[in-house]
Amino acid sequence: xxxxxxxxxxxxxxxxxxxxxxxxxxxxxxxxxxxxxxxxxxxxxxxxxxxxxxxxxxxxxxxxxxxxxxxxxxxxxxxxxxxxxxxxxxxxxxxxxxxxxxxxxxxxxxxxxxxxxxxxx
Numbered sequence: 001x002x003x004x005x006x007x008x009x010x011x012x013x014x015x016x017x018x019x020x021x022x023x024x025x026x027x028x029x030x031x032x033x034x035x036x037x038x039x040x041x042x043x044x045x046x047x048x049x050x051x052x053x054x055x056x057x058x059x060x061x062x063x064x065x066x067x068x069x070x071x072x073x074x075x076x077x078x079x080x081x082x083x084x085x086x087x088x089x090x091x092x093x094x095x096x097x098x099x100x101x102x103x104x105x106x107x108x109x110x111x112x113x114x115x116x117x118x119x120x121x
Contacts, residue, residue, distance in 0.1 A: 070117075073117050073118065074117045077113050077116060080113075081109070081113050
């Protein structure tokens with residue numbers, strides 16, 4: 001293989017980083033710079049063929065998608081509970097119950113709905 005020489009000027013900050021990484025890997029800064037150029041060129045040529053979405057971004061999108069499904073489930077449960085509350089309130093309108101008992105019943109029903117939605121605390 002025939003090599004071609006190129007001169008590269010780096011800002012001082014990049015030079016320090018390059019030297020620190022090279023020392024950490026126990027190779028020369030020149031060898032690390034060659035690796036950086038090789039890897040950088042490979043990623044730039046593959047970018048057009050495979051798209052430019054890094055694996056981390058794809059993983060994050062997958063997690064967001066899973067959370068959206070979870071939020072949809074919770075929303076459906078909230079709608080169901082609201083409808084049930086409306087129907088029961090209409091049926092029980094003439095009677096009065098003390099507020100502590102109501103609060104306890106509401107909290108218990110809320111915890112049941114969270115459990116049914118798969119989000120138990």
